[in-house]
Amino acid sequence: MKTLNVIFxxxxxxxxxxxxxxxxxxxxxxxxxxxxxxxxxxxxxxxxSAAAELAETLQExxxxxxxxxxxxxxxxxxxEEKLLVIGPGAASKALLGPETDEDAVPYDGIIxxxxxKSIVFSGHRQRGPLYAVYTFxxxxxxxxxxxxxESTIPKRETVEADDFDVQYAPKLIYRESxxxxxxxxxxAKIAAHLKxxxxxxxxxxxxxxxxxxxxxxxxxxxxIKPEEFLDHPEWxxxxxxxxxxxxxxxxxxxMRELVPAESLDExxxxxxxxxxxxxxxxxxxxxxxxxANPEATIVSISQNDCRGPCQCKNCxxxxxxxxxxxxxxxxxxxxxxxxxxxxxxxxxxDTLAYQYTRKxxxxxxxxxxxxxxxxxxxxxxxxTLDGEFGPSFADGNRRPAPDPENRSFRDDMEKWNEHxxxxxxxxxxxxxxxxxxxxxxxxxxxDNVRFFVNHNTIGLFEQGNYQGATGDFVQMRAWVMAKLxxxxxxxxxALMEEFLSGYYAPELTPLYMRxxxxxxxxxxxxxxxxxxxQSDTSSWLDLxxxxxxxxxxxxxxxxxxxxxxxxxxxxxxxxxxVRRERLSFDMALLLDYNRFAExxxxxxxxxxxxxxxxxxxxxDEFRARCKAVGLNRYSEGGGPDKFEQYxxxxxxxxxxxxxxx
Ligand SMILES: [Zn+2]
Numbered sequence: 001m002k003t004l005n006v007i008f009x010x011x012x013x014x015x016x017x018x019x020x021x022x023x024x025x026x027x028x029x030x031x032x033x034x035x036x037x038x039x040x041x042x043x044x045x046x047x048x049s050a051a052a053e054l055a056e057t058l059q060e061x062x063x064x065x066x067x068x069x070x071x072x073x074x075x076x077x078x079x080e081e082k083l084l085v086i087g088p089g090a091a092s093k094a095l096l097g098p099e100t101d102e103d104a105v106p107y108d109g110i111i112x113x114x115x116x117k118s119i120v121f122s123g124h125r126q127r128g129p130l131y132a133v134y135t136f137x138x139x140x141x142x143x144x145x146x147x148x149x150e151s152t153i154p155k156r157e158t159v160e161a162d163d164f165d166v167q168y169a170p171k172l173i174y175r176e177s178x179x180x181x182x183x184x185x186x187x188a189k190i191a192a193h194l195k196x197x198x199x200x201x202x203x204x205x206x207x208x209x210x211x212x213x214x215x216x217x218x219x220x221x222x223x224i225k226p227e228e229f230l231d232h233p234e235w236x237x238x239x240x241x242x243x244x245x246x247x248x249x250x251x252x253x254x255m256r257e258l259v260p261a262e263s264l265d266e267x268x269x270x271x272x273x274x275x276x277x278x279x280x281x282x283x284x285x286x287x288x289x290x291x292a293n294p295e296a297t298i299v300s301i302s303q304n305d306c307r308g309p310c311q312c313k314n315c316x317x318x319x320x321x322x323x324x325x326x327x328x329x330x331x332x333x334x335x336x337x338x339x340x341x342x343x344x345x346x347x348x349x350d351t352l353a354y355q356y357t358r359k360x361x362x363x364x365x366x367x368x369x370x371x372x373x374x375x376x377x378x379x380x381x382x383x384t385l386d387g388e389f390g391p392s393f394a395d396g397n398r399r400p401a402p403d404p405e406n407r408s409f410r411d412d413m414e415k416w417n418e419h420x421x422x423x424x425x426x427x428x429x430x431x432x433x434x435x436x437x438x439x440x441x442x443x444x445x446x447d448n449v450r451f452f453v454n455h456n457t458i459g460l461f462e463q464g465n466y467q468g469a470t471g472d473f474v475q476m477r478a479w480v481m482a483k484l485x486x487x488x489x490x491x492x493x494a495l496m497e498e499f500l501s502g503y504y505a506p507e508l509t510p511l512y513m514r515x516x517x518x519x520x521x522x523x524x525x526x527x528x529x530x531x532x533x534q535s536d537t538s539s540w541l542d543l544x545x546x547x548x549x550x551x552x553x554x555x556x557x558x559x560x561x562x563x564x565x566x567x568x569x570x571x572x573x574x575x576x577x578v579r580r581e582r583l584s585f586d587m588a589l590l591l592d593y594n595r596f597a598e599x600x601x602x603x604x605x606x607x608x609x610x611x612x613x614x615x616x617x618x619x620d621e622f623r624a625r626c627k628a629v630g631l632n633r634y635s636e637g638g639g640p641d642k643f644e645q646y647x648x649x650x651x652x653x654x655x656x657x658x659x660x661x
Contacts, residue, residue: 022114022116022163023117024160024161024162024163025082025114025117025119025160025161026158026159026160027058027062027084027159027160027161028058028061028062028064028066028156028158028159029157029158029159030157030158031062031063031064031157032064033058033062033064033066034082035066035082035083035084036066036067036068036069036074036082036083036084037051037054037055037066037067037068037069037083037084037086038068038069038070038071038074038077038083038084038085038086038091039051039068039069039070039071039086039089040070040071040086040087040088040089040090040091040092041070041071041072041089041090043070043086043089044125045205045206046125046126046127046129046130046205046206046207046208047086047087047089047129048206049130049206049207050086050121050129050130050132050133051068051086052068053130053133053134053137054066054084054086054121054133054136054137055068057137057141057143057153058159060153060155061141061143061153061154061155061156061159062155062156062157062159063155066084071089071090071091077090077091077094077095077118078094078095078116079095079115079116079117079118080116080117081117081118082117082118083095083117083118083119084118084119084121085118085119085120085121085122086121086122086129086133087102087111087120087121087122087123087128087129088102088103088122088123088125088128088129092111092120092121092122095113095115095116095118095120096111096113096115096120096122100113100167102122102123105122105123105124105128105167105169106124106169107124107126107169107173108123108124108126108127108128108131108169108170108173108195108197109123109124109128109167109168109169109170110122110123110124110128110129110131110132110135110166110167110168110169111123111128111132111166111167112132112135112136112164112165112166112167113164113165113166113167114161114163114164114165119136119161121133121136124169126208126209127195127197127208130192130207130208131195131208132166134192134193134195135166135168136161136164139164139166140161140162140164141154141159141161142154144498144502145189145190145193145194146475146479146499146502146503147181147190147475147479147503148181148186148187148189148190150503152502168487170195170485170486170487171453171457171458171488172453172457172458172459172460172485172486172488173458173459174197174198174211174424174458174459174460174461175195175196175197175198175459175460175482175485175486176196176197176198176199176200176201176460176461176462176485177194177196177198177462177464177478177481177482177485178198178200178461178462178463178464178466179464179465179466179474179477179478179481180465180466180467180468180469180474181469181474181475181478182194182196182201182478182482183200183201183202183466184202185202185204187201187202188201188202188203188204188207189207191203191210191482192207192208194478194479194482194483194486195482195485195486196210196482196485197209197210197211198210198211198461199211199212199213199216200466211297211298212293212295212296212297212298213296213298213299213300213350214286214289214290214293214296214298214299214300214347215289215299215300215301215302216300217300217302217305217352217373217426218248218300218302218303218304218305218352219300219301219302220270220271220302220303220304221247221304223282223285223286223289223301224271224278224281224282224285226245226247226252226255227254227255227258229243229245229259229263230258230259232277232278233245233263234272234275234277234278235271235272235275235277235278235281236269236270236271236272236310237265237269237270237271237272237308237309237310237311238272238310238311238312238315239265239269239308239310239311240311242262242263243263243272244263244264244265244269244308245259245263245264245265245269246264246265246266246267246268246269246306246308247268247304247306248268248304248305248306249268250266251264251266265308267306267307267308268304268305268306268307268308269304269306269308270303270304270306270308270309270310271310271332272310272312272315273310273315273328273329273331273332274310274312274314274315274318274328274331274332279332279335279336282301282336283335283336283339283340286299286301286336286340287339287340287343287344290340290343290344290347296347297346297347297348298347298348298349298350298371299340299344299347299348299349299350300350300351301332301333301336301337301349301350301351302350302351302352302354302373303329303351303352303354303357307355307356309325309328309329309356309357310328315328318331321362321363322361322362322363322364323359323361323362324357324359324360324361324362325356325357325359326353326357326358326359326360326361326364327361327362327364329351329357330351330361330364330365330366330370330372330419331364333349333351333366333370334364334366334367334370336349337349337366337367337369337370338367340369341367341369345369347369348369348370348371348422349367349369349370349371350370350371350373350424351366351370351371351372351373352373352375352426353372353373353374353375353412353416354373354374354375354377354426355375355377355378358374358375358378358409358412359412359415360412360415360416360418360419361419364419365418365419365420366419366420366421366422368421370420370422371420371422371423371424371459372416372419372420372422372423372424373423373424373425373426373459373461374409374412374413374416374423374424374425374426375425375426375427376409376425376426376427376428377426377428377532378405378408378409379403379405379406379409379428380401380403380405380406380529380530380531381428381429381439381441381444381530381531381532382401382440382441382443382444382520382523382524382530382540383401383403383406383444383530384401384406384444384447384448384451385406385409385410385413385447385448385451385452386410386447386451387400387401387402387403387406387407387410388400388401388447389401389443389444389520389524390442390443390444390445390447390520391443391493392443392517392520392521393443393493393496393513393514393516393517394513394514394517399524401524403529405529410451413451413452413455414455417455417456422458422459423455423456423457423458423459424457424458424459424460424461425452425457425459425460425461426461426463427448427452427460427461427462427463428462428463428532429441429445429462429463429464429477429481430463430464430465430471430472430477430532431472431532431533431534432532432533432635432636433532433533433534433535433635433636434534434535434536434587434591434634434635435465435467435468435471435472435633435634435635435636436468436470436471436472436583436584436587436631436634437472437534437536437537437584437585437587437588437591438472438519438537438541438584438585438588439472439530439534440516440519440520440522440523440530440540441530442496442516442519442520443492443516443517443520445480445481445484445492446484446488446490446491446492447492449462449481449484449485449488450488450489453488460485462481462485464477464478464481465477467633467636467639468631468633469629469630470580470583470626470629470630470631471584471631472584473581473584475499475503476496476499476500476503479495479499479503480492480495480496480499483495493513496513496516497509497513500512500513503577504560504574504577504578505559505560505563505571505574507559507563508556508559508560508578511552511555511556511559512556514552515549515552515553515556518545518548518549518552519541519545519549521545522540522541522542522545523540523541525542526539526540526542528540535591536588536591536592537588537591537592538591538592538595541588541592543596543599543600543603543605543607544605546588546589546592546596546608547605547606547607547608549585550585550589550608550609551608553582553585554608556578556582557575557578557579557582560574560575560577560578560579561575579625580625580629583622583625583626583629583631586622587622587634589609590619590622590650590651590654591650593609593615593653593654594653594654596609597609597612612654612655615651615654615655616651616655619647619651619654619655622647623644623647623651626643626647631643634646
């Protein structure tokens with residue numbers, strides 16, 4: 001693991017704090033420690049991990065090994081002893097006293113408390129002690145974990161801890177920063193360090209595990225197979241007077257052979273949600289699948305990723321009465337949830353309020369064991385859901401942004417609060433048509449997380465670039481988002497600056513922040529909605545802003561080279577990282593080269609880019625730079641098999657001098 005330099009910001013403010021002044025603890029000094037890490041007699045795997053993490057990191061900081069013992073291996077527990085106690089257990093209970101009930105700590109909550117000369121690291125049993133250790137190492141000792149491979153662990157001869165008393169539980173019980181860098185077994189530890197716990201985050205039980213789903217969204221045709229249309233057409237959507245079948249992925253060859261053309265629907269269909277036989281069959285299958293997957297605590301009963309709701313008499317009646325297609329959906333989901341409440345009382349039922357079901361019903365309410373997950377896909381993402389643009393990083397000023405789509409989402413969100421006790425959100429924080437190019441939502445992230453939490457959201461899935469390790473500052477985005485999910489009150493600007501300083505270099509931070517501000521300003525000025533499917537920057541990035549950003553990027557390149565030369569140890573690999581991040585801006589240049597070149601020529605303006613006859617070399621170099629960092633995907637659907645050809649097509653438009661699309 002590589003160690004980086006850091007300027008860190010203490011983030012204790014949002015936590016409950018305020019014990020009487022306590023003495024400063026010296027955990028290690030000049031090669032020795034008087035402290036012992038104490039675990040309960042029958043420690044859980046999470047408690048053992050918490051003790052190991054504490055011991056290893058303290059040793060890395062101080063060079064001193066810290067002994068780890070069981071409660072039975074020490075003579076006594078008292079505030080006079082020098083103990084680092086992992087709770088919940090007998091020792092932590094004795095030190096915390098009767099006023100702190102460890103068993104009453106909410107889900108994922110932590111207790112981090114100084115008790116005389118000892119410290120207690122405790123909390124909710126599933127992850128609390130581990131999270132308490134992480135919080136201590138970060139906020140008290142200045143450790144940072146940036147990515148799976150890069151962290152900052154400050155070295156100190158004397159390790160001291162100041163007065164602290166933290167009891168905190170996140171409002172979001174489900175936190176998923178959906179980026180490639182936090183997914184998969186190789187990234188389990190960084191995902192745990194960043195306190196995320198989503199379904200894709202493969203965190204092992206000894207690090208607290210993660211939420212496990214049965215199915216994961218769009219499950220109608222997972223449970224009921226499209227082929228069943230042949231025997232049970234009445235289970236499927238009636239559209240224009242006829243039962244129809246079609247997947248959102250299109251019609252398969254097999255379906256074309258088996259089903260008469262008039263019963264196929266190219267746009268995709270759903271299920272007939274008022275058909276009792278279908279409902280019973282669906283329930284039995286879900287029960288069977290849950291029995292086979294006992295670790296799942298949430299089951300997704302949710303519409304296909306298309307429209308095509310059933311228009312039969314019974315479904316249409318509910319939709320009309322409830323003023324929304326969420327009526328028949330909730331009718332069905334509630335019935336499944338009622339059945340599962342009997343057979344699987346520990347499982348929650350998650351459904352989508354998505355596209356045609358996003359509008360809440362007039363009267364119907366979701367059962368207690370139902371999660372309604374709203375999706376923000378229609379919104380404009382350079383604006384907050386509160387109807388403003390994000391605050392400028394330079395001066396904090398912001399302007400109103402009356403986008404009707406965001407207002408509509410806000411209205412639905414407010415109303416769903418009256419119809420569901422458990423609300424999750426599926427939010428979008430990247431550009432799915434062009435992952436690589438800048439996506440100017442940099443200023444609204446914390447505002448939207450806070451908006452969701454203020455509207456009773458308890459689970460937040462932030463869908464970022466989950467398919468690439470290179471893109472539009474994906475490392476920073478994954479980290480900042482994870483921090484916001486844990487603590488929605490955190491200062492987003494401070495988090496970004498902290499990451500930029502720690503992961504790159506403090507000297508580059510003001511330049512990058514200026515770059516983000518310029519891009520956001522341009523997007524706001526364009527007066528265009530910023531959707532999540534932008535094929536290039538033509539709808540928002542103007543030539544003047546491009547030039548200003550190019551100048552900043554040149555300065556960052558030069559500064560990174562200078563810093564790496566001046567201090568190769570501290571800044572090892574800095575220029576490579578900076579060049580990797582520039583791929584995003586350079587991709588924007590490639591896609592919009594002709595537009596900018598034409599405008600510069602027509603208006604007699606500067607165009608800060610290689611001349612057209614230099615572009616073949618630039619394109620070759622760009623391709624080589626992509627290869628060097630393993631960048632081989634440009635969009636959600638544009639995977640490795642399409643990337644080379646995609647670049648060739650983009651380059652051809654420049655080198656051939658044809659107009660941009
Ligand atoms: Zn129907």
